[in-house]
Amino acid sequence: xxxxxxxxxxxxxxxxxxxxxxxxxxxxxxxxxxxxxxxxxxxxxxxxxxxxxxxxxxxxxxxxxxxxxxxxxxxxxxxxxxxxxxxxxxxxxxxxxxxxxxxxxxxxxxxxxxxxxxxxxxxxxxxxxxxxxxxxxxxxxxxxxxxxxxxxxxxxxxxxxxxxxxxxxxxxxxxxxxxxxxxxxxxxxxxxxxxxxxxxxxxxxxxxxxxxxxxxxxxxxxxxxxxxxxxxxxxxxxxxxxxxxxxxxxxxxxxxxxxxxxxxxxxxxxxxxxxxxxxxxxxxxxxxxxxxxxxxxxxxxxxxxxxxxxxxxxxxxxxxxxxxxxxxxxxxxxxxxxxxxxxxxxxxxxxxxxxxxxxxxxxxxxxxxxxxxxxxxxxxxxx
Numbered sequence: 572x573x574x575x576x577x578x579x580x581x582x583x584x585x586x587x588x589x590x591x592x593x594x595x596x597x598x599x600x601x602x603x604x605x606x607x608x609x610x611x612x613x614x615x616x617x618x619x620x621x622x623x624x625x626x627x628x629x630x631x632x633x634x635x636x637x638x639x640x641x642x643x644x645x646x647x648x649x650x651x652x653x654x655x656x657x658x659x660x661x662x663x664x665x666x667x668x669x670x671x672x673x674x675x676x677x678x679x680x681x682x683x684x685x686x687x688x689x690x691x692x693x694x695x696x697x698x699x700x701x702x703x704x705x706x707x708x709x710x711x712x713x714x715x716x717x718x719x720x721x722x723x724x725x726x727x728x729x730x731x732x733x734x735x736x737x738x739x740x741x742x743x744x745x746x747x748x749x750x751x752x753x754x755x756x757x758x759x760x761x762x763x764x765x766x767x768x769x770x771x772x773x774x775x776x777x778x779x780x781x782x783x784x785x786x787x788x789x790x791x792x793x794x795x796x797x798x799x800x801x802x803x804x805x806x807x808x809x810x811x812x813x814x815x816x817x818x819x820x821x822x823x824x825x826x827x828x829x830x831x832x833x834x835x836x837x838x839x840x841x842x843x844x845x846x847x848x849x850x851x852x853x854x855x856x857x858x859x860x861x862x863x864x865x866x867x868x869x870x871x872x873x874x875x876x877x878x879x880x881x882x883x884x885x886x887x888x889x890x891x892x893x894x895x896x897x898x899x900x901x902x903x904x905x906x907x908x909x910x911x912x913x914x915x916x917x918x919x920x921x922x923x924x925x926x927x928x929x930x931x932x933x934x935x936x937x938x939x940x941x942x943x944x945x946x947x948x949x950x951x952x953x954x
Contacts, residue, residue: 595629597948598622598629598948598949599629599631601945601948602620602622602631602945603631605941605944605945606618606620606631606633606941607633609933609937609941610633610634610929612937613931613933613934613937614793614931615634615929615930615931615933616634616635616636616637616638616793616930616931617632617633617634617635617636617643617644617648617790617929617930618632618633618634618644618927618928618929618930619631619632619633619644619645619646619648619650619816619817619926619927619928619929620632620633620817620925620926620927620928620945621646621817621818621820621821621824621925621926622821622923622924622925622926622945622949623821623824623825623828623917623922623923623924624922624923624949625922625923626825626829626922628818628821628822628825630645630646630817630818630821632644632645632646632648632817636648636788636790636791636930637790637791637798638791638793638798639791639798644790644930646816646817646818647776647788647816647818648788648790648816648817648928649776649778649781649785649788649789649790649814649815649816650790650814650815650816650817650911650913650928650929650930651792651800651801651811651813651814651908651910651911651913652811652813652814652815652820652906652911652913652928653811653905653906653907653908653911653912653913653932654810654811654904654905654906654907655813655904655905655906655913655914655915656808656809656810656811656812656813656906657745657810657811657859657904657906658844658859658860658904658915659764659768659769659813659859660745660748660749660752660760660764660809660810660859661700661745661748661844661857661858661859661860662768662772662840662841662844662858662859663749663752663756663760663763663764663767663768663840664696664700664748664749664751664752664858665839665840665841665843665844665858666767666768666771666836666837666840667752667755667756668840668843669836669837669839669840669843670756670836672755672756673696673751673752673755674696675695675696675697675700676695676696676697677695677696678692678693678694678695678696679691679692679694679696679699679725679747679751680692682751682754682755683722683725683750683751683754685722685726686725686726689725689726689727689728690705690728690729690730691704691725691726691728691730693705693730693733693734694730694734695734696748696751697848698734698735698744699744699745699747699748699751700744700745700748700858700859701738701848701849701856701857701858701887702738702739702740702741702744702745702856703734703735703736703737703738703849703856703887704730704734704744705730705731705732705733705734705736705737706730706731706732706737706739706741706884707728707739707741707742707743707744708739708741708743709739709740709741709742709881709882710742710743711724711742711743711746711804711805711806712724715805716805718805721805721806724743725743725747731884732884735849735887735889736886736887737884737885737886737887738849738851738856738884738885738886738887739883739884739885740880740881740882742806742810742811743806745809745810745859746805746806746809746810747806747809748809749806749808749809749810750806750809760808760809761779761780761808761812764779764808764813765778765779765780771833771834771837772822772823772826772833772837773822773826773832773833774815774819774822774823775819776788776815776816776818776819777813777814777815777816777819777820777823778813778814778815779808779812779813779814781814788816789814790911790930791910791930792908792909792910792911792930792931792932793910793930793931794909794910794931794932797910798910799909799910800908800910801908801909801910801911802909811906811908815928816928817926817928820915820926820928821924821926824915824917824924824925824926825924826841827841827845827902827917827919827924828917828919828922828923828924829919829922830842843858844857844858844859844860845857845860845862845896845900845902845919846858846893846894846895846896847862847890847893847894847896848889848890848893848894849887849888849889849890850887850888850890851880851885851886851887851888852874852875852880852885852886853871853872853874853875854875854876854880855890855894856887857902859904860902860903860904861875861876861902861903861904862894862896862900862901862902862903863875863900863901863903864898864899864900864901865899865900865901865918865920865921866899866901867901869939869940869943872901872903872939872943873936873939873940876903876905876935876936876939877935878935881935896919899918899920899921900918900919900920901916901917901918902916902917902918902919903915903916903917903939903942905935905938905939907932907935908932909932910930910931910932911928911929911930911931911932912927912929912931912932912933912935912938913926913927913928913929914926914927914935914938914939914941914942915927916942916943916946918946918950921949921950923946923949923950925942925945925946925949927941927942
């Protein structure tokens with residue numbers, strides 16, 4: 572059904588002539604045509620879409636941030652990013668490496684001595700950051716409820732495979748990487764992110780802990796008919812806890828495309844997150860970001876973001892040397908919480924990026940199809 576729903580929107584997109592410089596009115600017409608059926612099909616209350624082309628940001632806002640107040644979505648509305656938070660965790664880890672506080676080749680016990688001699692300590696920080704430590708579950712187990720129980724869980728965890736053999740997408744894996752990064756920096760993770768990382772990236776309205784002064788901008792997410800927000804939990808800050816706006820996120824994408832305006836250490840950290848370390852089926856796993864040679868087919872992009880990739884263990888092939896991203900590459904990441912869904916896509920070689928933020932966790936397939944079709948309009952010469 573999704574394909575048929577998107578057909579009319581796609582017709583609007585592809586009927587537009589390919590132009591050297593994007594036409595804002597044409598882009599708006601096409602984005603409007605593409606977004607409307609997706610919001611209708613999945614009952615999405617509100618969506619913020621932002622695009623950047625050659626350094627120029629454009630914003631397209633739809634619906635409401637809260638159904639009870641009818642507060643409209645704007646580029647200043649705060650959305651939960653879900654697993655797009657992992658790209659920030661990875662950047663902070665890369666920054667700590669640039670500062671000489673850790674190495675991706677370190678083992679966890681260097682920072683958490685209670686893990687010495689454990690099965691987990693055979694893995695490196697790189698394995699934790701790329702979900703290749705040996706097979707953590709997607710979520711922290713339900714019976715692990717305290718920090719002491721979490722420490723014991725990691726100490727006694729039993730892998731399914733040797734480090735580097737398989738990739739199994741997992742919050743405990745990237746969450747532990749974030750915790751270790753914070754230890755290396757001598758700070759709590761949330762403090763390091765909010766006081767060091769976000770300001771250095773030029774993000775003015777991005778938080779883990781939304782301050783009282785920003786609560787009026789914080790959208791409500793929706794699960795069925797219930798208004799919800801993310802619940803505090805173990806490793807939530809490191810794995811899925813960031814809230815941000817379309818304005819901040821498209822600025823974040825612009826720094827991914829061209830980090831030259833950042834301080835040197837942060838510039839190198841951003842570039843380090845684009846390095847690919849493992850080939851996993853159709854996609855390459857880096858630090859937070861997942862990538863594809865560009866141009867890439869819609870089918871390959873959908874396959875790389877499929878449910879199997881999120882829920883099942885996949886064979887991983889280490890890239891030696893790692894893929895440095897010198898060839899044209901598309902980077903992307905999905906993210907969800909109970910009531911929110913996000914998607915970020917950018918192609919540095921085309922100086923083009925797309926951010927989709929919504930206050931419902933609608934299917935990844937719909938997000939990817941929507942962003943992919945917008946990309947065809949923004950970068951027609953590549954098709």
